[in-house]
Amino acid sequence: MTMQNTPNHSKMVLKLVAIVIGMFGFGFALVPLYDVFCDITGINGKTSNTASVYQSVEIDESRWVTVEFITRTNTGMPWQFEAKTKRIRVRPGEMNEVAFYVRNPLNRPIVGQAVPSVSPGTAAIYLNKTECFCFNHQPLNGKEEALMPMKFYVDPQLPKDITYFTVQYTLYDVTSSAQEVASNQG
Known part of the structure; x- marks a missing residue:
């Protein structure tokens, strides 16, 4: 088996951690964004x-x-x-x-x-x-x-x-x- 066919798990883990952190940050940003949206539209x-x-x-x-x-x-x-x-x-x-x-x-x-x-x-x-x-x-x-x-x-x-x-x-x-x-x- 050659090394080129082995997946790089550390890169995949880093990408998944970055996605989770991004989603967590987006979740916190939704509340003020929603408030601004409601103020503008009145809904x-x-x-x-x-x-x-x-x-x-x-x-x-x-x-x-x-x-x-x-x-x-x-x-x-x-x-x-x-x-x-x-x-x-x-x-x-x-x-x-x-x-x-x-x-x-x-x-x-x-x-x-x-x-x-x-x-x-x-x-x-x-x-x-x-x-x-x-x-x-x-x-x-x-x-x-x-x-x-x-x-x-x-x-x-x-x-x-x-x-x-x-x-x-x-x-x-x-x-x-x-x-x-x-x-x-x-």
Whole structure:
């Protein structure tokens, strides 16, 4: 047997390791790339995390849009969390306010953070929140409860074929990261 017919295993192993490292790096890059893609296209229902300024927008009296509110808590978040208004009919351009109820059943303080999503995703571009509990961390002492407001309007430029959309808030326990931030600032 000659040496030329023997495969070079070390080159093959190096190529496979390089492929695995490249795939691992690409996996990490996907999250920020996906976020940029969603921001540009408005898909996936991501809403802005900053308050919109309500200027006198002309109210579209010719149509109604139904907005449904769904709440859920992430695994490990013990709070009770619910929308006081489950569904509301609004006119595009009209300012509206709804409230969300939270209760911390434990005997210790917890900091919560709500993350919104909208379905269908294209409606997210047209949902303008002027005030929302989702903009900031929400601390609650043990056994404390609160009503958290959300003020919003639907942009009159909302496509006519969208007459119904859902806003879902998922509540996360961010106590440890909030404490970490506070200790780094102090």
